[in-house]
Amino acid sequence: MTSAFAVSSPSPASIGLSLAALGREHRTVFDDHMGALLVLRHKDVSAGLRDHARFGTQFYAASPLVASMMIAHDGTEHSRQRRVHNRFFSPGASRRYEELITPIAERTFEALQGKDHAELIEEALARYPMEVFLALLGIPNDLGDQGLAWVRAIVTWLGSPMDPELAGPGEQAFRELSAYAGTLIEAERKAPGENLLGEIIRAHLAENEFSVEACTVAVVSLLLGGLETTIQMLSATLSSLLLNPEALARVAKDPGLRDAALDEAFRWANPSAGLYRLVKADTEIAGAEVTAGSMVYLCIAAAHFDEDAYPDPGTFDLDRRGSGHLGFGLGPHYCVGAPLARIETRAALKALFDRFPGVHLTEPLSFRYGARGFVQHGTEALPVRLT
Numbered sequence: 001m002t003s004a005f006a007v008s009s010p011s012p013a014s015i016g017l018s019l020a021a022l023g024r025e026h027r028t029v030f031d032d033h034m035g036a037l038l039v040l041r042h043k044d045v046s047a048g049l050r051d052h053a054r055f056g057t058q059f060y061a062a063s064p065l066v067a068s069m070m071i072a073h074d075g076t077e078h079s080r081q082r083r084v085h086n087r088f089f090s091p092g093a094s095r096r097y098e099e100l101i102t103p104i105a106e107r108t109f110e111a112l113q114g115k116d117h118a119e120l121i122e123e124a125l126a127r128y129p130m131e132v133f134l135a136l137l138g139i140p141n142d143l144g145d146q147g148l149a150w151v152r153a154i155v156t157w158l159g160s161p162m163d164p165e166l167a168g169p170g171e172q173a174f175r176e177l178s179a180y181a182g183t184l185i186e187a188e189r190k191a192p193g194e195n196l197l198g199e200i201i202r203a204h205l206a207e208n209e210f211s212v213e214a215c216t217v218a219v220v221s222l223l224l225g226g227l228e229t230t231i232q233m234l235s236a237t238l239s240s241l242l243l244n245p246e247a248l249a250r251v252a253k254d255p256g257l258r259d260a261a262l263d264e265a266f267r268w269a270n271p272s273a274g275l276y277r278l279v280k281a282d283t284e285i286a287g288a289e290v291t292a293g294s295m296v297y298l299c300i301a302a303a304h305f306d307e308d309a310y311p312d313p314g315t316f317d318l319d320r321r322g323s324g325h326l327g328f329g330l331g332p333h334y335c336v337g338a339p340l341a342r343i344e345t346r347a348a349l350k351a352l353f354d355r356f357p358g359v360h361l362t363e364p365l366s367f368r369y370g371a372r373g374f375v376q377h378g379t380e381a382l383p384v385r386l387t
C-alpha cells in the first residue's frame with residue numbers, strides 16, 4: 001500500500017481522503033515500504049499519540065544529532081526538558097514575540113507591493129520564518145541565508161538518515177550551526193535580552209539547568225522543529241484559502257475568522273501524513289498485535305478525514321466545530337512551538353490579505369511528497385495574481 005503517498009494531486013486533501021477511505025475498511029494496514037503498521041482512524045491515532053507508556057519516540061535517538069533533544073525522550077527526562085521549554089512560550093513571552101513578528105510579516109508582503117503576479121512560496125514564505133528566528137534570537141541579519149542552508153542540510157539528512165551523500169553535509173551543518181549558536185549564547189548570557197535567546201537562558205537558569213551546551217541543544221532543536229514546518233504550514237494555509245475562494249472572501253472581510261481558517265487548514269492541508277512511534281513492549285493497537293521494537297505510523301492525514309471525527313471531511317469548512325486537529329501532534333510531545341507558529345501564521349494572513357484582499361490563484365496547484373526538496377507533503381509553487 002504505497003499509492004496514497006506516491007500520488008501528486010491538485011488538492012492537498014487527496015492524500016488524506018484516500019488514506020481515510022482505506023481506514024474505513026481496515027483500522028490498520030502494514031506498509032512494507034515504510035516498515036510500519038499504519039494506524040488510520042482518528043480515535044486510534046489519538047490514543048496512540050497520548051500513550052507514551054506503550055508508544056515512544058526514542059527512535060529519534062538513532063540519529064546522534066537528535067539524541068539529546070527532548071523529542072527523543074519519554075518519561076522523566078522528557079518532562080524535565082519540556083518544563084524548561086514551556087517557559088520560552090509563556091503567554092507573556094509570546095506577546096513580546098508577536099511585537100517582533102508583526103513588522104517582519106508586514107515587510108515580507110510589502111515587498112510584493114506594485115507587482116501584478118507573484119509566486120508566494122519563493123517570494124515571501126520561504127524566508128519569513130528564518131527572519132523571524134533571526135529577530136527572536138537577536139541574530140544579526142548578516143547571517144543571511146546561511147542559517148536556512150544549515151537547517152535544510154540537517155533536516156534533509158534527518159529525512160533520509162541512511163543516505164551517505166547527505167550525512168557529510170548534514171553533520172558539517174550541525175557542527176557549524178551548534179558552534180554559531182554556542183557563541184551567541186555565551187555573548188547573551190552576560191545580559192539576557194527580551195528575546196527568545198534571553199528567554200532560553202532565563203528558563204534554564206530558573207530550572208538550575210543552565211549550560212551553554214543545554215541552551216545550544218534547545219536553540220538547534222527549535223530551529224530544526226520550527227523552520228521547514230512553518231514554511232510548509234504557511235504554504236498549506238494559504239493554499240487552503242486560495243483553493244476555497246468563498247472561504248477566502250469571508251476571511252478577507254472578517255479578521256475574526258483567521259483563527260478558524262488556520263485550524264481548518266491545519267486539518268485539511270496538513271503537510272505531515274503522520275508520526276512514527278516505537279512499540280515499547282508487546283501490545284495491541286487498534287485491534288492489531290504489535291511486538292516490542294516494531295514501528296507504528298499514526299496516520300494524521302487519515303485521521304483528519306475520518307468521517308466519525310469530522311462530518312463531510314473533504315469540505316474546507318470555516319464553521320467546523322468539535323474535534324480539534326492533530327497537526328501539532330497530541331499528548332506529551334504536542335508541539336512546543338505551536339504558540340509561535342500560530343503567531344507567525346496569523347501575522348502572515350493579516351499582512352497578505354490586508355494588502356491584497358482579491359489575491360487569487362493563476363494556475364492549478366500540484367501537491368506531492370518532497371516538493372521543493374522539503375521532507376513533507378506540499379505544493380511546488382503558489383502562483384497568484386495580487387489584487
Ligand code: HEM
Nearest residue numbers: 070071222225226229230233327328329333335336337341
Ligand atoms: C506550523 C508549524 C509547525 C508544525 C506543523 C509543527 C508540528 C509538530 C508536531 C506534529 C510535533 C509532534 C512530534 C511528535 O510527536 O513526534 C511537534 C513537536 C515539536 N515542535 Fe513543532 N511544529 C511547528 C512549528 C514549530 C515551531 C515554530 C517550533 C519552535 C519554535 C517547533 C518546535 C517543536 C519541538 C521542539 C517539538 C518537540 C516537542 C516535544 O518533544 O515535547 N515546532 N511539532
